[in-house]
Structures are given as structure tokens and as C-alpha cells.
Amino acid sequence: MTTRTPSPGMQATAGADVLVRIRGLHFSHGENCVFDGVDLDIRRGQVTAIMGPSGTGKTTLLKLISAQLFPQAGTVEVDGRDVHRLSRGELYRLRTRMGMLFQSGALLTDLRVFDNVAYPLREHTRLPPSMIRKLVLMKLEAVGLRGARDLMPSELSGGMARRVALARAIALDPLMIMYDEPFTGQDPISMGVLVTLIRQLNDASRLTSIVVSHDVKETAGIADYLYIIANGKVMAQGTPDEVKTAQSPWVDQFMHGLPDGPVHFHYPAPQLEQDFLG
Amino acid sequence: MLDSLARLGRSGLGALERLGRAHLMLVGILQGLPGLLLRPGLLVAQVYNVGVLSVLIVAVSGLFVGMVLALQGYYVLSQFGAEQSLGVMVAASLVRELGPVVTALLVAGRAGSALTAEIGLMKATEQLSGLEMMAVDPVERILTPRFFGGLLSMPLLAAMFSAVGVLGGYFVGVGLLGVDDGVFWSQMQAKIDLHEDVYNGVIKSALFGVAVTWIALFQGYDAVPTSEGVSRATTRTVVHGALAVLGLDFVLTALMFGD
Amino acid sequence: MSRMRTMEILVGAFMAAGFVALFFLAMKVSNLSAETIGEGYPLTARFDNVGSLKVRAPVTMAGVRIGRVQSIRFDKTTYEAVVTLNIGKQYNTIPIDTFASIYTQGLLGEQYIGLSPGGSEEFLHPGGELTHTQSALVLEQLIGQYMFKKAGEGSAK
Numbered sequence: 001m002t003t004r005t006p007s008p009g010m011q012a013t014a015g016a017d018v019l020v021r022i023r024g025l026h027f028s029h030g031e032n033c034v035f036d037g038v039d040l041d042i043r044r045g046q047v048t049a050i051m052g053p054s055g056t057g058k059t060t061l062l063k064l065i066s067a068q069l070f071p072q073a074g075t076v077e078v079d080g081r082d083v084h085r086l087s088r089g090e091l092y093r094l095r096t097r098m099g100m101l102f103q104s105g106a107l108l109t110d111l112r113v114f115d116n117v118a119y120p121l122r123e124h125t126r127l128p129p130s131m132i133r134k135l136v137l138m139k140l141e142a143v144g145l146r147g148a149r150d151l152m153p154s155e156l157s158g159g160m161a162r163r164v165a166l167a168r169a170i171a172l173d174p175l176m177i178m179y180d181e182p183f184t185g186q187d188p189i190s191m192g193v194l195v196t197l198i199r200q201l202n203d204a205s206r207l208t209s210i211v212v213s214h215d216v217k218e219t220a221g222i223a224d225y226l227y228i229i230a231n232g233k234v235m236a237q238g239t240p241d242e243v244k245t246a247q248s249p250w251v252d253q254f255m256h257g258l259p260d261g262p263v264h265f266h267y268p269a270p271q272l273e274q275d276f277l278g
Numbered sequence: 279m280l281d282s283l284a285r286l287g288r289s290g291l292g293a294l295e296r297l298g299r300a301h302l303m304l305v306g307i308l309q310g311l312p313g314l315l316l317r318p319g320l321l322v323a324q325v326y327n328v329g330v331l332s333v334l335i336v337a338v339s340g341l342f343v344g345m346v347l348a349l350q351g352y353y354v355l356s357q358f359g360a361e362q363s364l365g366v367m368v369a370a371s372l373v374r375e376l377g378p379v380v381t382a383l384l385v386a387g388r389a390g391s392a393l394t395a396e397i398g399l400m401k402a403t404e405q406l407s408g409l410e411m412m413a414v415d416p417v418e419r420i421l422t423p424r425f426f427g428g429l430l431s432m433p434l435l436a437a438m439f440s441a442v443g444v445l446g447g448y449f450v451g452v453g454l455l456g457v458d459d460g461v462f463w464s465q466m467q468a469k470i471d472l473h474e475d476v477y478n479g480v481i482k483s484a485l486f487g488v489a490v491t492w493i494a495l496f497q498g499y500d501a502v503p504t505s506e507g508v509s510r511a512t513t514r515t516v517v518h519g520a521l522a523v524l525g526l527d528f529v530l531t532a533l534m535f536g537d
Numbered sequence: 538m539s540r541m542r543t544m545e546i547l548v549g550a551f552m553a554a555g556f557v558a559l560f561f562l563a564m565k566v567s568n569l570s571a572e573t574i575g576e577g578y579p580l581t582a583r584f585d586n587v588g589s590l591k592v593r594a595p596v597t598m599a600g601v602r603i604g605r606v607q608s609i610r611f612d613k614t615t616y617e618a619v620v621t622l623n624i625g626k627q628y629n630t631i632p633i634d635t636f637a638s639i640y641t642q643g644l645l646g647e648q649y650i651g652l653s654p655g656g657s658e659e660f661l662h663p664g665g666e667l668t669h670t671q672s673a674l675v676l677e678q679l680i681g682q683y684m685f686k687k688a689g690e691g692s693a694k
Contacts, residue, residue: 063407066411068407068410068411092413093413095410095411095412096412096413098411099411100408100411102404102407102408103404104403104404106403106404106405106407107405107408108405108409109400109403109405119412119414120412120413123412123413123414124413165408319541322544322545322548323541323544325548325551325552326544326547326548326551329548329551329552330548330551333551333554431551433559434551434552434554434555434556434558434559435555437555437558437559437562438554438555438558440558440562441557441558441561441562463565467565472563476562476563480559
């Protein structure tokens with residue numbers, strides 16, 4: 001478990017500049033209402049965590065920010081620009097400034113680790129191969145996998161695949177990185193590695209990080225600011241300390257992992273006597 | 279009663295929706311052509327995947343089909359004393375119909391299902407989303423090469439099928455059944471027309487190539503991103519592909535060989 | 538990158554094999570080799586009845602194919618069929634009194650035009666007309682004639 005040292009000058013308050021501004025977001029997937037009027041601010045240079053129970057559409061939120069999905073109502077502004085009004089070319093340019101780490105890494109399975117990390121560089125820059133090689137090795141070094149450069153994705157463990165995907169996500173030195181459930185299914189060591197990496201990368205490169213997760217302990221450990229989303233709305237927000245001591249029983253149940261509370265333990269069922277004696 | 283009507287309406291609308299998505303995907307694929315010409319390596323890889331890897335099954339099938347045609351044809355023709363027309367019969371059946379159609383069915387099964395599974399899996403493991411996030415158009419980078427690879431490979435494979443089939447028919451007809459060597463070829467050459475038969479056969483197989491590849495790519499691209507979804511999509515590719523080929527064949531034959 | 542190279546070689550071989558197959562079909566299977574007749578010149582011929590003669594049907598002389606039927610049209614003033622023949626350039630010694638008849642291949646086969654040379658020393662030029670023609674034999678007419686003749690014999694007895 002890492003101890004979080006706030007970066008100099010970064011107060012987790014409204015004082016810092018906002019990179020991603022979401023207002024009045026409404027999104028439905030078919031019949032389900034996923035977001036019912038959500039307002040969010042992601043501040044530059046901070047690690048902002050978005051948490052909530054499974055299935056509340058946290059991955060959907062990331063896709064809305066990167067304009068892979070379009071909302072029914074509301075605006076998403078990145079760096080002052082409404083992402084859903086951009087032309088295709090502008091949107092693609094914006095995406096080169098965003099990095100995303102998918103839950104499974106999403107490496108291209110027919111390329112080696114080296115080529116996977118080099119992919120965005122080869123696509124979007126005209127750098128000579130020697131330069132690209134150095135950059136790729138640097139990025140791999142940052143995640144500790146420079147020695148794995150010739151392996152195929154199928155030969156990597158889950159944790160290693162995610163780290164390679166992280167190296168790929170930072171290949172173009174983006175403005176911000178979005179992490180989709182980075183801690184899910186990781187052993188304690190990989191978890192520790194990832195947690196460290198997320199924080200270090202954020203501070204070293206002055207990145208903005210958005211971490212979507214339902215892993216309270218790890219996420220709250222590194223976040224500068226938290227949002228808890230449930231039932232399509234923001235249930236709580238603030239610094240980890242503020243949220244932990246919030247007065248809502250629901251937030252309390254979530255943050256402390258209590259089995260019963262506002263979210264019931266028992267799925268609705270007829271009375272016990274009816275089922276067993278009826 | 280109303281329930282079933284509602285369900286029928288819903289599935290009809292769903293089918294229309296899917297049809298619309300399939301066309302949008304095709305437009306995207308065609309728009310990716312300029313990008314493909316800049317990266318010929320991708321096309322080469324796909325011609326390999328669809329074409330080269332199908333040669334064995336196509337050639338062996340062609341050989342057997344040609345031989346069976348000669349065998350069956352001989353027995354029928356000898357009833358009318360027309361054994362000498364065996365060459366024409368084998369060649370016409372192959373070049374006009376069996377070459378394009380059977381090749382398309384084989385390719386739908388072998389290469390089509392592989393394409394669907396590959397793309398469905400890429401969707402399920404978020405590789406397509408990953409490409410999108412890296413500001414690379416997955417349609418242009420993944421689908422377009424596969425589409426043109428299939429389109430290019432099909433006529434060549436069909437020609438190979440027909441050619442090997444004719445040779446197979448030759449071995450059985452002339453070698454085994456005693457049809458005269460010279461007559462076998464001369465009758466064939468007199469009756470098989472380059473424009474009517476060979477060109478039309480090539481056009482047919484090109485159109486089958488479009489149909490089979492389009493269906494295979496769409497099923498993969500639209501698949502539900504789970505293992506069950508991908509397996510169902512693969513089955514659908516083979517079934518829909520086969521039906522499309524046979525239906526298209528009827529229409530094309532009526533147009534080309536009718537009067 | 539040698540995996541790429543192997544792939545490229547195999548794809549090249551595949552495409553070559555495909556073209557060879559197409560070439561084989563074109564040359565050995567279809568009538569391409571028999572087709573090459575070079576340029577031709579037109580001749581016309583008028584028939585009362587062309588039967589089932591089709592465009593691109595062969596035109597032969599002494600059994601050798603020297604051309605093809607180019608077009609068939611109907612003359613609405615003389616009620617005749619006007620057939621345009623495309624004769625190979627090298628066959629330019631066709632006498633002007635040559636006979637053009639429509640024959641049938643085999644018993645029920647395709648119809649074609651057979652030319653029987655006349656004795657004249659003048660030859661037909663491009664655009665010329667074969668004036669001696671014999672129409673196609675129509676099976677129903679033959680049968681009718683036969684029956685008529687038989688009936689005539691019967692009543693004569």
C-alpha cells in the first residue's frame with residue numbers, strides 16, 4: 001500500500017485547472033438509463049478516481065469522454081473543446097493526446113511487445129526507426145518491461161500485458177490517461193506495481209489520470225479526488241478523506257465494504273416461512 | 279396473438295437495422311481503399327490468409343468434382359451415343375457453375391469462418407476499441423485489407439478449381455473411360471466461349487467473393503463480444519454465406535445465360 | 538521479417554497459379570485459339586427464312602470456318618432477313634456467284650451458313666452481297682410437304 005504524498009502545488013480542490021468538464025450528462029443504453037444528469041470535473045495534473053458498484057457504466061463514461069459513444073444530452077469538454085462536436089480529423093488528433101488502458105490490455109495479438117508499443121509512434125509520427133526504437137525502449141523501461149520487448153502478447157501474464165499496454169498508452173506523451181479497472185483480478189504484487197506506476201507516471205510527466213475502479217482500498221490510496229457514481233448519479237465526491245467521513249450510509253457501506261446497508265444483502269424474495277414451510 | 283405480432287415486428291426492425299449497419303460498414307471499408315494502397319503489406323497478408331491457405335482444399339475438391347463429373351457424365355451421355363461430348367459437359371459445368379459456386383462455398387467455410395472468428399475475438403478483447411483510442415480507424419486497418427484480399431482471391435481460386443477439374447475430367451474421361459483425346463479437347467474448344475463462359479464465370483466468382491467476404495466481416499464486426507457470441511457469429515457466416523452464394527448464383531445465371 | 542518474405546513469395550506464387558489457371562481456361566478450354574481470325578470485312582446476304590440462325594454463328598466454306606455472322610436484321614419493305622457476315626480478311630477470293638445456304642449442325646444442332654463457291658472470276662469486295670441464297674429448312678414445312686406429297690400419291694392411285 002503506497003502512502004500518497006500530494007504533489008507540490010496540487011491542492012485537491014477547485015483551485016486547479018479543469019481538463020475534462022462534464023455537465024448534465026444523460027446516457028441510455030437501450031432501455032437502461034446509465035447516466036441521469038452527471039456533472040464531473042477532472043483536474044489537470046491530478047489522479048481522479050471514479051468509483052461505484054459494478055455495472056454502473058464506469059467504462060461507458062470513459063468511452064463517452066473519448067467520444068466512442070455519444071450521449072443523449074449533456075456536454076463533455078476536453079481541454080476546452082466539446083468532443084462530440086469535433087470533426088473526424090480533429091477527434092483523431094485529440095485522441096492521440098489521450099491514452100487509454102483497457103481492462104485486458106487490448107494489445108494487438110499478432111505483434112510483438114516492441115511493435116505494439118511502437119504502433120502509435122509509427123502511425124502518427126515520422127520519426128526515424130532509430131528514434132522510435134529509443135522511445136519504445138524508454139517507455140518499456142518506465143514500466144519495467146524493457147527485457148520483454150520480443151515476447152508475443154500471448155506469452156505475457158495479465159499484469160505484464162497491462163504494463164505493456166500502459167507503455168503503449170504513454171508512447172505519444174499524452175495529456176491524460178484513462179485507466180479502465182486496472183486493479184481487477186491482480187495479485188498483490190502486480191497490484192502494488194500498477195499503483196506505484198500510476199502515481200509515478202502522473203507526477204513525473206505532469207499527466208492527468210482518470211482511474212475507473214471499484215477497488216476502494218487501492219484507488220482511494222492514490223487518488224487526489226474521488227467521485228462515487230451509482231444509479232446514474234454522482235452520489236459523493238471529494239478527497240478520499242472527505243468521502244470516507246461522509247455522512248451518507250450508502251457511501252459508508254461502499255467505502256467500507258459492508259455486506260448490508262442501503263444496498264441490501266438479500267435479493268428480493270418471498271418470506272422465509274413461505275419457501276420452507278409453505 | 280398481439281405478442282407474436284409485436285415480436286415479428288421487432289425482429290423485422292432488428293433485421294433492417296442489421297442490414298443498415300452492414301451497409302455502413304461496407305461504405306467504411308470502401309473508403310479505406312486509398313489507405314490500403316499505401317500499405318500493400320496488409321493486402322498481401324490477407325491474400326495469403328484467404329487465398330493461399332485455401333488452395334489445397336480448392337484444388338483437391340476441384341480434382342474430385344471434375345473426376346466425378348466425367349464419370350457421371352459419361353454414363354448419361356453414352357445413353358444417347360454422345361460420349362464424345364464429355365469434354366464439353368465437364369468444362370461447361372465447371373467453368374459456368376461449379377467452379378465459382380463450390381469454390382465460394384468452400385471459401386465461406388474455411389476462410390470466412392476464420393475471418394469472423396478473428397474479428398469477433400478482436401472485438402471481444404477490445405483490440406478494435408484500442409485501435410480507435412490510438413486514433414487508428416479499425417475499419418480501414420483491419421476490415422479493408424481483408425475485404426479486398428477476399429475479393430482478389432476468389433476468382434483466382436475459382437479458376438484453379440475449374441482448371442484442375444477439367445484436368446481431372448480428362449484423366450477419367452480419356453484415361454479411364456476411353457473417350458478420344460483429340461475429340462475431348464476439340465469439342466470443348468468449339469463449344470466453350472471465352473466471353474460467355476469464362477468471363478461470366480470470373481464475374482460470378484468476383485461477386486461471390488464480395489458477398490462471402492462482406493458477410494464474414496460483418497458477422498465478426500457485429501458479433502456479441504463474448505465467446506458464445508463469436509461462435510454464433512461464425513456459424514452464421516457459413517450459413518448466410520452459403521445461402522447468399524446460391525441465391526446470387528441463381529440470379530446471375532438467369533441474367534447471364536438466359537436469353 | 539523473413540516470415541513476411543515467405544508470405545510475399547507464397548502470395549506471388551498463388552497469384553501466378555491463379556493466372557495460369559485462367560490462361561489455361563482461356564486457351565485450352567475455350568474457343569479463344571480458334572477465334573483468332575484477325576480483322577474481317579463485311580458481306581451481306583438476304584434470306585426468306587433464317588430459321589434459328591444466331592449472331593456469332595459460324596460461316597464456313599468447304600467445311601472450314603472463315604467468318605462469323607455479325608448481325609441479322611429484318612427488311613420491312615422486302616420482308617426478307619438481311620444477314621451481315623464478317624469474313625476473315627485473308628479470304629478475299631470469294632466469287633460473286635457463290636451460294637450461301639443455312640445448314641444445321643447434326644440433326645438438331647446449331648444453324649450456320651455454308652458457302653459454296655461459284656465459277657465466276659470476279660470476287661466479292663467488302664460490302665458486297667451474296668445474291669444466291671438458300672433459306673433454312675424448317676422441319677414443319679418439310680413434314681408438311683412430305684405429308685402433302687404422300688396424300689397426292691395416295692389420291693392419284
